Structures are given as structure tokens and as C-alpha cells.
Amino acid sequence: MESTEPQILIVDDARDIREPLGQYLRKQGFRTRLAANATEAREAIDEAVIALVVLDIMMPGEDGLSLCRWLVARGGPPVILLTAMADDTDRIVGLELGADDYMVKPFNPRELLARIRAVLRRTPAPEPQIPSDRRRFGDWIHDPATQSLEGPDGASIELTSGESRLLGAMLDHPRTVLSRARLLDLTAGREAKAYDRAIDNTISRLRRKIEADPANPRFIVTQWGGGYLLAADVEDA
Template sequence: MENQPHILVVDDDREIRELLARFLEKQGMRVSAARDAREARRLWPLGRYHLVVLDIMMPGESGLDFARWLRGQSNVPIVMLTAMGEETDRIVGLELGADDYVPKPFNPRELLARVRAILRRANGEGPTVETDQRPIRFSGWILEPSRRRLLSTDGTEVSLTGGEYELLLALLERPNRVLTRDMLMDLLRGRQAGPFDRAIDVAVSRLRRKLEDDGRNPNLIKTVRGGGYVLATTVERS
């Protein structure tokens, strides 16, 4: 039981909760389910969760409000369930630190694929696995792959979500090289970006804030018009 990923499913739709619980348990995972944010808050301290599947549209406290609270407690990966076409809520959720989203109605197997990919990354088994564990230095910052942590120019540890860490590592592994949104999406999530998918843009914006990189005039992660992003700095290992 201890080796099984423990998933917290938060959704006010009983059929969806029961469907996901049965399906994920058949895939070798443990599942706890909550019908709303209030119940999820009660369950949170009772288990060590590896990932949260969170519906945005819930009565009372919304999924976005709960995600905001959750980010104050933990960097646990979050997969949002969003209504089809609700791009604004989706973007806000990503800005709050969600790792991915699946629009409703969804295929459970697609959700499973996203969950497995995120869990692999969280365990250091993703597509950007870092074999060289030496610290990476750039513009006064230090990323320590062995501890998956970022140190600022004054030595303060800066908290990163799993997605932010993977994005930074992908950029550091390819400095001064233009990476398109599709390339980054494939590296981080194993899928191509859709025509209206702003997940990468939101993730870059979050990472810039963590790196104190002015989004209006960035010096570290520069935007290439019509192309993507480039990490414009020297990268060294020590």
C-alpha cells in the first residue's frame, strides 16, 4: 500500500468521483474522494497525497479557491478538471500552480495518462530526467538537481512546483536555444499544444516571477515572437 500513489479526487459529481475511484484503483493507485473543498480540507491532513484531481466548478468554495489554499500548504501536483471552453478558469488555475488540466467530458484513460506522466516527473522519471546531479549555475542562481531545489542570488531557497522545476530544467539543458511552445509542451507533458493552449505561456510567466525576471522586459527567459522562448544566459555546472 505504501508504494501505491495516493490520489485525492475532489469533485461534487458523485458519478465522476466513483468512476475515477474505481478506474484509478484498478490501475494500482489508492484513492480518497471528497465532494467539495470543505471535505477535501478535512481529508488533506489525514493522508500523504501524491497528486490531486480537482474540479474547478463546485458549489461553495470553488476549485480555484481550494487550489490557492492548497498551494499555500504543499507543492503537490494538481490536475484540474475544467468545463469545455472555460479558458479563463483554466488559465487562472495554471497561474495558481496547477500542473495540467483535462476538459470535461473526458476519457478516463486520457486522465490516467496525464496523471502517470506527472507522477513520473515528480519521481524524477520524466522525459527531462537529469543524470548529471551537479548544481547548475546561471545569472547568480543555482539549481540543485539532486535536491530538486532552486537557490536565489542571496542563497534563499525558492519554492518550485513540479511543473516549474521541469520547465526550468528543460530551459537550462538548452540555453540560448529557441524552444517552441510545442517543443516545451512535448518535453513537459508529452503532448502537443492546441491552437488556444496557453499552458506554456502561463508556466513561463510563473517561472519568471520566481526568478524575479521582469515579464515586460525579461532578461533571462526571453520571448521569441512567433517562435517560443529562449533562456538567454550562460549556464555552468560545478
């Protein structure tokens, strides 16, 4: 079963810090992604739903303060800075930029874990993003406002809120394989208590509503070992 716990991004150019820390946080039930520099961190932010960033200040190339400024400017996720003992000025600047907390190197992983949990507790879970406009895929039009589908014959099919959110998430990422954990992140938010089987059940219900042959789907395709893919182009309706 894929974890639905918050995903932590660890950004540090020192492999002997980021990899053991990633292993430790995974043992505590978190999902983790690792980045050795700001470029890798930006790619991770664009590709995944990140709940919190553990960010080293001193890195070659773009430093952590610059990346922190970029993260805050785009509205998150929250940041815990990792700083050297002598970097008082950098710690102050980081907090002024909008970092949520900091840890001084060398640090105790258990203390960092406590700080991560504290920041997550006081950070509101992101609201699921529901598109406001009607969109067409194949012969169907999805209307998120009314949680319905308009078929090729003009008839309207009612969707549950979960079905509409899941379809909306797939319409946001057409022709892209989305894992169950990623779909849970996109549709249920970080505090979801759901499990990956809920995604399978919702997919099955959607297929019964939109596929001519649900056993051989044309639109919502299973990628074995990967997840699900919307095999259609999407356009505004």
C-alpha cells in the same frame, strides 16, 4: 497486503464522476480518496499522504480555484484541474495559480491516467520527514540526529535508519492508529518499493529494544485490523 502505490485525491461534487473515476484508478493500481467539496478535500490532505489531486473547478461553496491556491501555497501535492469546455479563463487562472495540468470535461479516463502518471514522474518524491529535536516518551528519549535511544539508565541504544524513521513517525502521531500503508508513506516516501511486512519486521525489532516484555508491549501496541499505535504521550526532551 496493503498497497503502497501513490494515493490520488479526487475532488468533484458530481458523484457520477468521482466514484467511477476512483474505481478506475484503483483498478490501475492507485489508492484513492474521494471528496465531494473543498472541506472534505482539506480534511483528506491533513489526514493522509496524497500524491496528486484531481480537482474540479466548478463546485458549490469554495470552488476548485480557491482550493488550488491553498494547495499550492502549502507546497503541494500537484494538481490536475477538471474544467468545463467553456472555462478558458478558469483554465488559464488555474495554471497561473500553479496547477500542473488540466483536463476538459467530458474526458477519457485513459488520458487522465496518462496525465496523472506524467505529473507523478516529473514531481520529486517527498523526502521523509525526520524530526530534528529529541523527544521523550515514557522512560525513553529518541534522538533522530544520532539515530539512537537513551534509556532510563542513561545508556544509549543504536537504531537503524529505518527504525529511527519509523519511531519518529509514530512520535509525530502519538495515540493515533497508523496503518502499515500510512507508516510506509511517512517513512519511505511515495517511491518506496517496500511492502507492509517490512513495517511488521521493523516494529518487532523496535519492541525488542524498548519493551520490557516485547510479547506484551507497553509502548508500540498492535491494533488488529488497523495498524499500530504509540500508546504514550510525547514531549520535547
